[in-house]
Amino acid sequence: MQQSPKVGICPCCHRRTRLTVHHLIPKKMHRRKRFKKQYSKAALNEGIAVCRQCHNGIHRFYSEMELAQRFGSLSALKNDPTLANYFAWVAKQRIRVE
Numbered sequence: 001m002q003q004s005p006k007v008g009i010c011p012c013c014h015r016r017t018r019l020t021v022h023h024l025i026p027k028k029m030h031r032r033k034r035f036k037k038q039y040s041k042a043a044l045n046e047g048i049a050v051c052r053q054c055h056n057g058i059h060r061f062y063s064e065m066e067l068a069q070r071f072g073s074l075s076a077l078k079n080d081p082t083l084a085n086y087f088a089w090v091a092k093q094r095i096r097v098e
Helices: 033-038 052-061 064-070 074-079 081-091
Strands: 007-009 016-023 047-051
Touching: 016 052, 047 052, 052 081, 074 081
Parallel strands: none
Antiparallel strands: 007 016, 016 047
């Protein structure tokens, strides 16, 4: 996985801001046999660069297990109605300078 840029466009809320890495298969799940068998090491370490607010929302609405089972791609995250509403709300928020 490439390291995310420090500043860029968040693919969820489309704001230009600092980005963090969200592992599509949460790191907590990497040690479980089911995920070790189902995914290669490269797939387990795959991530996307998202802003902190979107990243927090992803983890607020779903458990690590739900994220690993149902949201293994950016399109899955963006197509979820709950997250889509949250991302739309975040898009209207001012960017916090941390």
